[in-house]
Amino acid sequence: MSQRGGGGRQVRWASGTRNSRGGAASPYIRHRPYPPGPGNRLTPNEEFAMCALLAGEPHEDHYRSIEPDWSSDEEGDDPYQRALDPRTTANPDDPPLAPGTRNRTTVGVEFEFLLAVSPGVLGGPDPHPEDGRALAQRLARYPSGSGAFDVSVRNMIVDTLRRNGIVAVKSEEGGFMPDPAFDGVNWWDNLEAADPQDDPNAAVLDGWAAHAQRIPGMSPDDTVATAAGMLAASFRQFHDDHGLGMYDTRDGTIERIAQTKIPQFLHGFNDSERAATCAQFETLSKRTVVDEVMKHQREIEDEVDPIAVALPGIDPAYLHWTCITDASVSTDEALPQVYSFAEGMTSESMEDAYKWFNGELRSPPLDYNNPTTRVALRNACAGLRDVYRIHKPMKQVGTGLHVHFGQEAGWTLLHLKKFATLWVLLEQSLETLHRWDRSHETRYCRPIRSESPLAHALLQGTGSPVLSNLRTRDPHLSRYYNAILEQHLPLSIDVDFLSSFLTDFATEIWQFDTITGLARALSGREIYGHVRFRVSGASRSNAPEQGPGSLTQTLEVRIMQGTLDADHIWRWISIVERMLIWSRDTPAAEYRAGLEDMLRGRRQPLTVLGIPRDDITWFSLHRHHRTGYFEYPDRGRVDWRQPFMSPGHGDTYDWPSRKTPTTIRRRNRPGDESDSDWEML
Known part of the structure; x- marks a missing residue:
């Protein structure tokens, strides 16, 4: 087998069937001896420096400060050579650890992946309905790679991992963060999560009830402001009383409650006041959610995975799981001809099949010898594969x-x-x-x-x-x-x-x-x-x-x-x-x-x-x-009939x-x- 940059045969990792010549393959190496150079004697200053080195004082700086005396070519015993005898000299490349110092081996894994987020067009069909893992719907209206699209998918992934026991956090970082003024989304937002069905608080919030009686003689504006403020405060208190994080309540849930429940709580209000109160309640509650989300995200942004190894001087951003985009991952070359069983597909139809997220999941540094490390890697992989359609390796x-x-x-x-x-x-x-x-x-x-x-x-x-x-x-x-x-x-x-x-x-x-x-x-x-x-x-x-x-x-x-x-x-x-x-x-x-x-x-x-x-x-x-x-x-030709990794961690x-x-x-x-x-x- 030809080799680039070196030639030679591979080293076998395990013994097996012997070849016809008997015995295993026997690769060797060739030695090119470098000229030994002159045996120059040390000057008195150099000899003093090397004696200090042997006594255990700092080593590499001595090498850099010594200026050899090249005036003598006299042969014979070389004190410098003797001082650097590897049989007697402590190797300066191997400084000892301080007593009591731990030296765990850490592993931090970066998983690059390609995730099918939604149908390629808004309202389009599911190209693989038999897969069973849901596709996003609202995100189909946003271009792949846009700030709103990428940050929403990133946040979906982080939320999924957290539900799977992984300490993953969202962060305000450059590269693909959206511009709220332009995209209408913040770095913690998930536009797909506007669906009330994705709201973990929705079922409990259905049990919230309140009562607002119109106060006679109060102006319509004051009536609306008073009632909306009281209901919004009651809504927030209900969260606290039932242990619900208001940062988890979705806009869609608030909209539904404003339309279906608030009118039932208003007594003595005319239709105009009732409509205005519902609208103002919705505005106040959504504003409170934004405040709570920002507060919550700031609190967990610096959360540390309890099994992460806090290496000396490490950036705190590396002490939890994160997810970013990766420009090296792309569907540009994923054309119909590289798949099997993709008959009838064209480059255009393949591109229109899905909107993709090119992602990279990063773990914190984990102790290789800690049994929970392998468990965490399994939970992370299963957390993504059980919920999302991740393209097979290709x-x-x-x-x-x-x-x-x-x-x-x-x-x-x-x-x-x-x-x-x-x-x-x-x-x-x-x-x-x-x-x-x-x-x-x-x-x-x-x-x-x-x-x-x-x-x-x-x-x-x-x-x-x-x-x-x-x-x-x-x-x-x-x-x-x-x-x-x-x-x-x-x-x-x-x-x-x-x-x-x-x-x-x-x-x-x-x-x-x-x-x-x-x-x-x-x-x-x-x-x-x-x-x-x-x-x-x-x-x-x-x-x-x-x-x-x-x-x-x-x-x-x-x-x-x-x-x-x-x-x-x-x-x-x-x-x-x-x-x-x-x-x-x-x-x-x-x-x-x-x-x-x-x-x-x-x-x-x-x-x-x-x-x-x-x-x-x-x-x-x-x-x-x-x-x-x-x-x-599949020998590199993924079957288009099922191009995604199966659920699970294996x-x-x-x-x-x-x-x-x-x-x-x-x-x-x-x-x-x-x-x-x-x-x-």
């Missing part, structure tokens, strides 16, 4: 699934180097756990080994500002890092399968002496790689930044296609979490041995990394038998629970596009 709608991994105590440079090395070596195999298009056909998810700034810089050669300048800026530290690399990566194994480019890539990772430099080389702020290193700092990551486009001090893993299958999502999260923890906690010798075993095919990642066998089995059962990549049962296709190896097993056939790297367990 390349043409552009949905992705992004997971932000965090470390409560911050990332260390050593942890990031070890994880980045592991990811790059396994990246091609990791790609096959997802749809083929995620690594080949989207600009929002590109392979690090071929499309990162570091990959392009290595192809350009020396002189690129992306490459580390440590070899010339501090050759002693550069040699130390090479020695540390030798402890972690088996550079001396034979050359057969992995190209020198990939070896050079891994070698270059270990030449960065700051997290900021490494992150810029692997991601940058504008590169959408399989993993975006949204981190900064020296040897330990900084506190999270705040504001749009900020560095969240997370690793954003973007390679998975969009889905609301919580179990599928959790399997993928579990694999990456094992990679992160293995990289963080494994000593150098064990890390090196694990990489060598995986590269030589002695042990599979399943065993080395401690990945649950059930997860690998599940992915193996959902791979295309020819390409080797993950595939849904399988979006309601696949049969039993599959036979003869129909699922990955088999070698003439013309297969990949080696048999993933076989049945």
Whole structure:
């Protein structure tokens, strides 16, 4: 199978049927040794600084302040070299945690989705009446993408999630917020909820009763104002007495009560006074609802999910679930020809079938090891799928699934180097756990080994500002890092399968002496790689930044296609979490041995990394038998007769629970596009 940016064979994750040559595939890496450089002696000042370093005083600033004396080429014992002996020197890239510091691994999930909101035209037919999940009706009169449409759908979703036990909030934010003066809707409004049937208070409010007697001699205007004010006050008090939030009462309910109940409460009023009192009651009550809604939304806007992990310095906006629009999700390419069983449909009729909401649901950072985290993800997925028609995963709608991994105590440079090395070596195999298009056909998810700034810089050669300048800026530290690399990566194994480019890539990772430099080389702020290193700092990551486009001090893993299958999502999260923890906690010798075993095919990642066998089995059962990549049962051509995810939190296709190896097993056939790297367990 051809590789972009590196060549070589995939690393198999699980042992299986042996090939005809016997044994498993045995990929290797090639080592290009960098020149060791002159063995320069330290000046007295440099030697003093390094002795201070070994005594445990601050480390990285010493490296940056030392100016080596290049006047001596005398060979012999090198005190600097001895001071940076990796066998005796504490690694400056791995500062210890303060005593008692917790270091939970956090996951924050971004679910991109496409939701069918309403029929494409006002009063139009339901294209899939057998689906059973309701469509909005009032929103059909608003253009898709308008402020009124988007904020209403966003608020519908938030309300649905809250009813499902998810701490989701509405917020006043830029981008798609409506202009009340133009759209006639506020950021907390839901125009579809004007339907009294959607009012949770409606049934109880039917029991409200009041009495207003006309006072003789009072002018008509005063009569109307007095009666309307008294009735509006009684209406509000009824809410309080019965534990009803007036912010939940819909305009439609108020209109109905004003038309049907208020006339019954008025005694001694003439027709004109009765009509005016009803109208004024309606105005006063709606105004009170607006005030209560604003007050309520302000109160819950900063609500914190009790299972969210409040990372140091985190923006409070990330401590609850939110929903926004996502411009990368679109129906522009969802044409009739990409569906199956769409005979008779045209581009125009497909476009007119529904009005769509291109959304993104965001979770707060959650503790991976907290059992309620997985429950919350399931509740969120089921909350949406049980109520709304969410389009099945399909390349043409552009949905992705992004997971932000965090470390409560911050990332260390050593942890990031070890994880980045592991990811790059396994990246091609990791790609096959997802749809083929995620690594080949989207600009929002590109392979690090071929499309990162570091990959392009290595192809350009020396002189690129992306490459580390440590070899010339501090050759002693550069040699130390090479020695540390030798402890972690088996550079001396034979050359057969992995190209020198990939070896050079891994070698270059270990030449960065700051997290900021490494992150810029692997991601940058504008590169959408399989993993975006949204981190900064020296040897330990900084506190999270705040504001749009900020560095969240997370690793954003973007390679998975969009889905609301919580179990599928959790399997993928579990694999990456094992990679992160293995990289963080494994000593150098064990890390090196694990990489060598995986590269030589002695042990599979399943065993080395401690990945649950059930997860690998599940992915193996959902791979295309020819390409080797993950595939849904419709093979990318969604059936237009039912294009939506099934209700629930699990399988979006309601696949049969039993599959036979003869129909699922990955088999070698003439013309297969990949080696048999993933076989049945």
